[in-house]
Amino acid sequence: MQVALNTHETEEELRRLLAALLASGLVATLVGAGLAALMARRAMRPMAEALAIQRRFIADASHELRTPLTLMSTRAQMLRRSAVAANEDPAGLDELITDANQLTEILEDLLLAADPRADGELETVELVGVAREIYARFTEYAAERSIVLKLGHVPAHALVRARAAALQRAATALLENALDHAESSVVIEVRHEAKRVLFEVLDDGPGLPVDAEQHLFERFASSRVHNRDSEPRSGRHYGLGLALVSEIAHRFDGGVYATCAPGGRGARIGVWLPATNTTERAAQ
Structure with missing residues (x-):
């Protein structure tokens, strides 16, 4: 079939x-x-x-x-x-x-x-010059608060690619933050670290609370708004200064950091930026 x-x-x-x-x-x-x-x-x-x-x-x-x-x-x-x-x-x-x-x-x-x-066009900025300039500008201001402002370790040159006005803003915000929390002294330093340039400010204030580094650079963060008298030194704090520092650093491919100062007293807060080739050769 x-x-x-x-x-x-x-x-x-x-x-x-x-x-x-x-x-x-x-x-x-x-x-x-x-x-x-x-x-x-x-x-x-x-x-x-x-x-x-x-x-x-x-x-x-x-x-x-x-x-x-x-x-x-x-x-x-x-x-x-x-x-x-x-x-x-x-x-x-x-x-x-x-x-x-x-x-x-x-x-x-x-x-x-x-x-x-x-x-905006970037320019070669001398961070040592920025440090010396804000030191000169704020020395008398710090003395009025009974705080000794010192210019600590600075190299001969520390060149970065950025905008001078922006770095002035960042340096000023770091210094104002330190002056608001210092007991008696504030130190400005510029250092080389590998292929980076560090601009940092150290104060001898109460230091940083536990885990403060995680949110210290956020907007409206206020974990360090009091001095030794438990009262703000200079009016109301909006918690914007360090946030602006972070934004400026990231604009120029850098970053920020915050740690307790050596000895556990005070804070070390700074910004790092990539060093230029000229700075790297000078550091070597």
Whole structure:
């Protein structure tokens, strides 16, 4: 007995079923991708709006502050000319002009940091010069708080690729933090470590609480806001200084660190940046 069966219709049905499955799978994939993109966009919208508001605020504040700073610098220069003409010492006016120029540079750096499209050109910055400059600026300020400010170990050169105004901001924030918690002395140091340059500030205050290093550089962290009298030295603390230090360090491929000072008394807080080739050869 011989039986013959025509499978053409069955094969055609299978092909149509396979085509339908492929088409439905493709449509489902496209619909799922579209829904995922829409949900992700809706979820990111509040964060994007908050970031845009922050950038607008920084840009507006920097722009509005630029005019009074320019006027202040101009008036200080005019007063200096008058003092020189009257054979008077213009030292205080020179410092005022320097501070006004530094504030202007800080505003320019803030504008660059607020604009994600503007990377800004990096420059070779001498960290030893930054250390000596803030030491000179804050010596009298520290003395008014009965704190001895010292310039500790510094090498001959410590060059990094960054922006001078940004490093001035970071160094100032580190020093202000140390002065707020020091008992009697603060030391500024610059050191080489492998292919890195370290800028650090040591204070003899109460030190760091347990596990403080994990969140010390977060915004609004306030684990070290009290001095030996258990009261803030200089008004309200917002916990932004060290967070800004961390952001500046990471902008230039660096990092931050915080440990207890040698002997377990006080804190050692600093920032590290990659050393330039010139600095590496000088250190060797």
